[in-house]
Amino acid sequence: MRSLTNFAPSTFEDRGAAVAFTTPVLAQTRVRKDSREQLEVLVPNLSEGRGVYVVPWKALPLAFPMTVHDRMLHDLIAKADGCSPDDIRKAVLQSARCGLAGNHAVEAAEAALRDDDEQRLLINYQLIVEALKAVGLESTEILRAGLASVEGQRLTRDLMSKAAHSLALEPTELYSRIAELAVYVESIGVLTSPKPARLRRLMRDLQGFRESMTDWATDNVSEAAPIGGFCAEVAEHTINHARTVMKQLDQSVASFETLIRQWDTKRLLVRKAATRLSWLLDGWEYLIALWADSVTKSRHEQDLAVHDIFRVIPLLPKDETRLDQAMAAEKLLQANRRSVRAYVDWRSGQLDVDLVMRIETLKGKAA
Amino acid sequence: MDIQDLIALGDKLLYIDEPKFRQIVELLEQMGDHPDIRRTIAIIRPRMVELRIHRRPTLKRLFCDPFEDLFETFGKTEPMPLSVIERALMNSLWPLVETTIGKERLKSYRGALHDGPQRRGLAEAFWAECAAIVADIANTAAGDAGRRDGAMDLRLTPDRMRAMGDIATILTIAPEVRDLKAALSPKPVSRLHQDHLEGIQEAGRRVARSRPEALKIFVLLAASRMADPSALLGGLWEMDLGLKPVDRATLFMDLSGTVMAQIEDRSRSLKASPERVPDRMAVADLAVGLMASLDATRDAMEQSRNKSFDQRLKQVRGSVHEMVRSQVLQDADTGIVAALGGLDGGADERTQLAQAESQARALRKCSTVADQLGLRGELREMTQKTTATLTAKARQALGGGNAGVGGGARSGYTAIRMIELLAGSAEANKVMDEILNGGRR
Numbered sequence: 001m002r003s004l005t006n007f008a009p010s011t012f013e014d015r016g017a018a019v020a021f022t023t024p025v026l027a028q029t030r031v032r033k034d035s036r037e038q039l040e041v042l043v044p045n046l047s048e049g050r051g052v053y054v055v056p057w058k059a060l061p062l063a064f065p066m067t068v069h070d071r072m073l074h075d076l077i078a079k080a081d082g083c084s085p086d087d088i089r090k091a092v093l094q095s096a097r098c099g100l101a102g103n104h105a106v107e108a109a110e111a112a113l114r115d116d117d118e119q120r121l122l123i124n125y126q127l128i129v130e131a132l133k134a135v136g137l138e139s140t141e142i143l144r145a146g147l148a149s150v151e152g153q154r155l156t157r158d159l160m161s162k163a164a165h166s167l168a169l170e171p172t173e174l175y176s177r178i179a180e181l182a183v184y185v186e187s188i189g190v191l192t193s194p195k196p197a198r199l200r201r202l203m204r205d206l207q208g209f210r211e212s213m214t215d216w217a218t219d220n221v222s223e224a225a226p227i228g229g230f231c232a233e234v235a236e237h238t239i240n241h242a243r244t245v246m247k248q249l250d251q252s253v254a255s256f257e258t259l260i261r262q263w264d265t266k267r268l269l270v271r272k273a274a275t276r277l278s279w280l281l282d283g284w285e286y287l288i289a290l291w292a293d294s295v296t297k298s299r300h301e302q303d304l305a306v307h308d309i310f311r312v313i314p315l316l317p318k319d320e321t322r323l324d325q326a327m328a329a330e331k332l333l334q335a336n337r338r339s340v341r342a343y344v345d346w347r348s349g350q351l352d353v354d355l356v357m358r359i360e361t362l363k364g365k366a367a
Numbered sequence: 368m369d370i371q372d373l374i375a376l377g378d379k380l381l382y383i384d385e386p387k388f389r390q391i392v393e394l395l396e397q398m399g400d401h402p403d404i405r406r407t408i409a410i411i412r413p414r415m416v417e418l419r420i421h422r423r424p425t426l427k428r429l430f431c432d433p434f435e436d437l438f439e440t441f442g443k444t445e446p447m448p449l450s451v452i453e454r455a456l457m458n459s460l461w462p463l464v465e466t467t468i469g470k471e472r473l474k475s476y477r478g479a480l481h482d483g484p485q486r487r488g489l490a491e492a493f494w495a496e497c498a499a500i501v502a503d504i505a506n507t508a509a510g511d512a513g514r515r516d517g518a519m520d521l522r523l524t525p526d527r528m529r530a531m532g533d534i535a536t537i538l539t540i541a542p543e544v545r546d547l548k549a550a551l552s553p554k555p556v557s558r559l560h561q562d563h564l565e566g567i568q569e570a571g572r573r574v575a576r577s578r579p580e581a582l583k584i585f586v587l588l589a590a591s592r593m594a595d596p597s598a599l600l601g602g603l604w605e606m607d608l609g610l611k612p613v614d615r616a617t618l619f620m621d622l623s624g625t626v627m628a629q630i631e632d633r634s635r636s637l638k639a640s641p642e643r644v645p646d647r648m649a650v651a652d653l654a655v656g657l658m659a660s661l662d663a664t665r666d667a668m669e670q671s672r673n674k675s676f677d678q679r680l681k682q683v684r685g686s687v688h689e690m691v692r693s694q695v696l697q698d699a700d701t702g703i704v705a706a707l708g709g710l711d712g713g714a715d716e717r718t719q720l721a722q723a724e725s726q727a728r729a730l731r732k733c734s735t736v737a738d739q740l741g742l743r744g745e746l747r748e749m750t751q752k753t754t755a756t757l758t759a760k761a762r763q764a765l766g767g768g769n770a771g772v773g774g775g776a777r778s779g780y781t782a783i784r785m786i787e788l789l790a791g792s793a794e795a796n797k798v799m800d801e802i803l804n805g806g807r808r
Contacts, residue, residue, distance in 0.1 A: 061796075068787045068795040098780040100787075103720045106777070295385070353728060353788065 010318045012276070016042055017085045018283030018314065019077065020092045020363050021070045022101055024355045028286055028312035031057065031083050039083060044311055067356055069100035084275070085282040086187070101360045108364035119186060119197050126190050127178045127253075132159055134257040135166035167260055177263055181253075184267075184274045191250045202281050202288075203242055209288045210235040212295060216302065224303035227310045230328065234313050235284075241320060242280045249273045283314040289365040380411045389420060396423045405458060424480040426473060427461050429490060430497055433541040434534055436554070436591040448591035449625045450584065452530045459519035460501065460534065467500045491542050498538035505531040533584050540581045543570040547589055555594040559602045571608040582608065583621055590626075597626045597660040600667035619671055623664065627679050630660050634686045647729035650694045657687050658736040688740045695729045696745055700753040702726050703785055707760055707778045720781070727753075727788035754790050757782040758798050765802050 009015040016030030019041075030042045039057030043064075055063050060074060076091040077083065095101070096109035129139045137159050145152040157171075164174040189197030196204070210232050217228035252259050252270050259266045287309050294305035315329060380391060392415060398404050408415075415422075422428060431438075437452040465473065479489035508516055508523050508531065515522045537544060550566020567589050574585045586603065590596035604619060634657055661683060668676055706723030730750060737746040764779025779802075787795035 065792055066796070067792050068783055068799055071796050071799065099777050100780050100784050102724070102784065103717055353731065 012279035012282075012317055012320075015279075015314070015317050017083055017088045017279075018286070018312070019073065019088055020286060021066070021073065022356050022359045022363065023064060023066045023070050024352060024359060026060075026064060026066065026070065027359050028283055030283075031077060031088065033083060039078065067100075069095060069098075069105075069360075072098065072100055085278045096363070101363060102357070104364035105360055115198070116186070118195075119189060120182070122193065122195065123182045123186055123189055123197070124178070126193060127182055128156065128160065130190070130253065130256040131163050131174065131178060131260065134260070135163045137163055167257070169260070174260070177260055177267075180267065181259075181270065184271050185249065185253065188246070188249060188274060188277060190253055199277055199281055200246075202285060203239065203246065205288045206235055206239055206242075206281065206284050209284070209291055210239060213291065213306075216295075222299065222303050224306040228306045231287075231306065231309050231313055234315060237316055238280055238284070238314070241316065242277060245273050245277045245280065249277070280316075280320075283312065286362060287313065289362045293362060293365070376407075378410050380407070381414050388414065392420050392422075400427065409454070426465075426476060426480070426493070429476075429479055429493060430461060430464065430538075431457060433494065433544040434537040434588070436548075436588055437533070437537075447629070449587045449596050449629055450530075450533060450591075452533060453527070456519075456521065456527050456530055457534070459521050460504065460531070463504055463518055464497055464500050467503075468496060472496075490545075494538050494541035498535055498541075501531065501538060502535040505535055536578075536581045536584050537588065540574050540578055540585060543574050543585065544588055546570040547585070548592070551589060551592040554592045556592055557594040559593075559598060564602050564606060567602075568606050568608065571606065575608045575610055579610075579614070582610075582618060586618070586622055587625065590622075595656070595660055595663065597630065597663040597667075600626055601663055601670065604667055604670045616671070620673070620675070623668065623673070623676055626660075626664055627676055627683075630657060630664065630683055631679065633657055633660075634683050634690070646725070647695050647699070648725040648732070650690060651729035651732040654687050654691050654695070654740075655732060655736055657683070658739055661687075662739075684740065687736075688742060691733050691736075691740060691742060692745065695726075695733050696742065696749050699726050699730050699749055700756060703753055703789070704756050704760065707757075707782055707785075723785060724788055727785050730789055731791070750790055754786050754794065754798075757786050757789075761786075761798060762802050 013032060016032030018028045019026075019031050021027050021029065026041075026043065029044070031039055032042070034040045034056075041055050041057055041060055043053040043055060044051075057074070057078060060066070061071060066074065073091060073095040076095055077088065080087050080091055093109045093112055096105040097113075099106050128142075132139045139159070142152050142155045142159070145155055160174060161171045164171040167174065169177075185197075187198045189195075189200055193200075213228050213232040213235065217225045217232060220228070249270065252266060252273070259270070290305055290309060294302045297305075310329070313329075376391075380388065383391070388411075392411070395404050395407060434452055437448045437450055438454055438457075439451050440447055468476075476489055476493045478485040479493050480486075505528070508519075508528065512523050512525065512528050521527065547567060547570045550570065551563055556563060567586075571582065571585060571589075574582050586599070590599045593599055600619075600623060603622065608615070610618065633653065636653070661680060664676070665680055668674070668680070703723045703726050706719045730746065730753075733742070734746055734750070737743045761779045761782040764775045764777075764782065783795050783799050786798055
């Protein structure tokens, strides 16, 4: 076991990606690859103690009694190629769709997948418009003819050929660059999009979380108030970093001609920024939903929610910020000890079903 | 905002955002003690309790402070006090107390509302004067029992006559009640610790010395601050309140009777009827709560070697047995399995699945009290029967390489989820392993 400070990760990959388990003790624990490229999971504050347990992925079901949904998710992640936030999200949505986490999770996962499809279509169209705009061509005729119509597709092909010619590219090459770019920015979308994509929405929600948590912690005499204040600060730093990355991305897409002309160098920058953004915001959906659910509840429940958020809050890795958030969290832990809160029924060792169902509901809201 | 506009909002106030809600409560308080305001406050009180809104201190609130724990409760989570005082009675009583004390004297008590060295003494003097006035009102009203009292605008039922007497008695021991409330904070107390017991004992001894007749209501007040009022009985037998053994036994019997009557009332609250479809989870919650109360009461009786409640305890256990058998166990399998048939994405599917999940959870919850209720065999049989049917359904839907994400697979996974809710994660994982991997993992 390592202490929170000793553990303080240097990079996002060291920190791992949050997994939406429904087993209470494992909820939002992080998975990453060890030095031998084997998956391992980081379980923080076990039994409210200090530090982080590092458990090999394969041994997880042996170490913890897990819900059947989590066993399936565990299998899916083990079989997946990687463990980036996007890989984990794919596995989480796939396991939720089965119905093992309840009907609400099925509906939420299907809505999220529908939204992904819509965004994919939208971003492809928007990038084609950007390409045409970059060489001074109008896209209104395509819209007038209808995107999916034969006429619309013919117009698109003609205009894109002209655009490729202006950019001194083969039309297939232009198509392939746009398709690759669409994959990179699919979850972010473009600034002018009428329907903000997932990570843009998440940033807006994180801003709301920060404000709500700051309001709650101010003038609050509860023991959880300094912890709530810390959570708000972490959210603020995350937003600031994410805003900078988002700005870089938006600028790159805005200078579309340069992006396409200097594709070999610029594509790496865009890909890096998009990946960084997904890592920066990873794990916040669940915490935002948890807090939103608590604000209408009693003070005591709000205090417990703040402790739960603190347990798995995505601290920024050392390489990302000058502030040592892990050290600040450790100090806060020392100053605010709290009685043990069990996640299992102490008489039978069974999972607390009410808590599992609460996590399932929140998971549905966060999907 | 005009008062009429505010009042017209009614229960909509329960759903507005928190800062606005706090502002409105503040506005309502500034508008004074008006019947319409009281009605609106009554509607929004559950949310005020939830948000723990700090109310403006008033003499009316100070008057209520010693007996406020006996006011009727809201919602299912809070237990009803062992002796209830209606808010309506207090609202009718206060104007009479106010008039009798008189404006000038009331003004002199205002210091009791603010911090300072005068606060304690003034509050105690205020309560003593109120106690005498309420006792007078109760004595005068005794002649009109059963009739409508013109001054209070209330029918003087036996329950209200008893409550008025209780208010007068509690006000005479208000300083001890204040100490009791400090010892049993925050409310509700779920387990009695040594410091709680010492706090009750110390204040209780003072009551026993000065007003022994108030001891019963004092203990009822202590019980009303507990998450389960019956939990106090066990501690009470060991407590030395300075009473003679005979008096102690009488007080204990008296309180046990009150606790028992409340348990009996609760056991009748969810009686099955042809018009009412039982909410199986609510029944299971009630059964588990009742069994905890019965256990605490039985332990207290054993400590006191008192057998007079044995028959009543047995009867309540019998009615909980019947309640669990007829409203949780009976036909549980049919409802759970039927939900798998209608997985077509409609609104009915959602309701049916939610009901089936609730049934499965209720069965599992009842397993914690099945032994005590003598239902272990029946419950095990029902769980096994349902699990076997669900396993067969899951095997049919997922076996032979059908474990994708289609309509059929969905009902298979839902069957496994039901097994999890019913029999636990270990059993569900075993079934899933058997079906998907032939038992290997």
